[in-house]
Amino acid sequence: PPVRRNLPEARTDMTGWGEGQPNARLSTSAIGMGRPHSNGPIEHPDRHSYRRSVGSQAVAVPQTLGFLPGGVIVVPKERGGVTGSSSYGKCQFNERCHLSARITLTILAATFGFCPLTASAEKTGAKKGGYVDVRTYLPQGYVTDGSVDYREQIQKCFDENAYVYFPGSDDSAQPMIYGSTAALKTRPFSVVRFGTNAILKRLPCFGELLTLGKGTHLIGAVIDGNKYAHWPLMADRPYEHYAYVTGHGVVLGGQNIIKDCFVYNLAGIAFGAWSSSDNKIYRSRAENCGFLEATGEETWMGEHASGDGFFFYPNSHNNLVKDCEAYDCSRWGFVIEGSSTNNTFVDCRGGNIHFKCFGFIDVEGEVPNNSLVRCRSHNSGITVMGSQNDLFGCVASQIDAMNASYVRIIACTTTGGPIAVGSTFDALEANARPSAMVLFNRVFMSRPFEGGGIRVACGDHKSIVSNNTVYAYEHGPRRAKGLALKNVAVASGNQISHGRWDKEISQFEKPYYLRARVDLEFMLARKREAADRRLRAYLPELGIEDEPAHLKILIGEFPFAWDRDDVGRKLAWHKPANRPETPGRAFIGRHWDTDHVWGPAPIGWHFLRFELPDAHEGRKVFLHFGAIDGHATVYLNGREIGMHDGNTEVGWNAPFHFDVSEGVRAGANDLALRVFASSQLGGPYRPISVVVR
Structure with a gap:
């Protein structure tokens, strides 16, 4: 031999x-x-x-x-x-x-x-500790700047060798970048390893980039999803579900081991398992997956541009994800769905940096016997459904177990929102679930939520809610409820404290670094395009069938002030002369805070100025609001012109307008906007427009 x-x-x-x-x-x-x-x-x-x-x-x-x-x-x-x-x-x-x-x-x-390796390695004559150097398959004069598609050559290397090595460089400023389109696939029971500063870059295409054969190891891979270069492929697609999803990053084939890998800037799922079991993923990271920027949104609004970090569905069993991270993944960071059982997430982290993603971890559907252990996100929530699922030592903005049976939530912390088992956020009596164990948890409430910091509705009179501490919100006349329990067998040793917990909640900081770079100019351009598209669809409501005589979209940072004690109206902040002396800044066109689902203070004031050309004096002038999450009162040049209730189920996402022809004037105009958000994120998250008919 x-x-x-x-x-x-x-x-x-x-x-x-x-x-x-x-x-x-x-x-x-x-x-x-x-x-x-x-x-x-x-x-x-x-x-x-x-x-x-x-x-x-x-x-x-x-x-x-x-x-x-x-x-x-x-x-x-x-x-x-x-x-x-x-x-x-x-x-x-x-x-x-x-x-x-x-x-x-x-x-x-x-x-x-x-001896599967030796023959192929000696056949090619290219070894690195037993690995075959992928460069030996590239054509003469190859480049490693990611500009050329080497899919065919890389695939041939995968087909002929069980051990494949992507060399890197000693200079992080000049990595070795291997360009490829979909769909690469490794052979079963192989090992693919990346050197330091080696990157596999997805070139514009649709489909899954890399599918692992059964039993394959992937070590140290860095995958650049290159989603901004994919925009021309989808720019003209109808705005519908999955319009801005190009394909996924790494698809698991079963019995895979993935270590020290990083997938970023991908318009799809970073690591996905479809009916794939017995996989192990260690120390890997997903960033900026999904394509919310393409929709002009910074908050997940539907499946148009979805992307998860780590995804297991359906019937994917016995998978382990340990010490992994998922940030700015537009839908969920970590997902278990579709009758997938006996999966474990340990020491995983994630949340929101530039976007308000749908959530941190989702254990969805009839999925029994999954465990979350010490998983942490200070600004994104955990949702658990199914039966006999466990949470131990986790941190999340809220824990939603309203559709979970026999759930155990032990030694967990929430940073702003409640722990809810059974019931709904509106009705404690609805949707009772059997035999919950809610023990030794800490709940920090950042709002005067009346539903209770811990709310449990039991369906079999056997739930235990004991030795928990709720730090309930209280400020002025606003006071949150600590516990809301129904048909619970044991409720002992629980402690309730009232006050403001901003300092304690702020100690759960978001990550101090993000390796992926969000293209903020691209995002702002898409916001303007989306605002223009929505506004033009709304023009018939203003009696405009063709082009408006004048159109100005107000988007970006403007002066802003919190009104925690609700004194703004009494002090007449709507008048320019009475404004706070040192206001902050806030972005018109995004939610107030993508950082906390349940905070911060629910009242804020925006102050804007816009110019109306002299030539349009005497015409019909409208103020169009794309959407405001919260009850809004609008003032123009010191006078109230109208209100809109965005605290309702439909009002928060509905455009509206006011005819301001009588209150507007040629030249400079002053606009003040008071928003009271009773729940969720608050603020004018879509732009404001000045339209002249």
């Missing part, structure tokens, strides 16, 4: 192959019985084969021995090499033992005739 020599001494860079275990000892029991023995636990990443590093010579061994991937064991070349050990005693390797071991392993390899 082929024997590979001259491997690096005591390799410690085996990412995904039991790293942190250099110089592991090969025991006599391992040779005789197919059981590896080491100084530490061995992770079995698949059922293909395993690898052990103990010296500098390599010999192929069969799959049935169950060592590390590639069917390779490295044995010591020095005389008297290392000390073997077994349950039967210790044996000092001497020259005779060493030779005997080599002969034994060689005979075994020849008997089973299995």
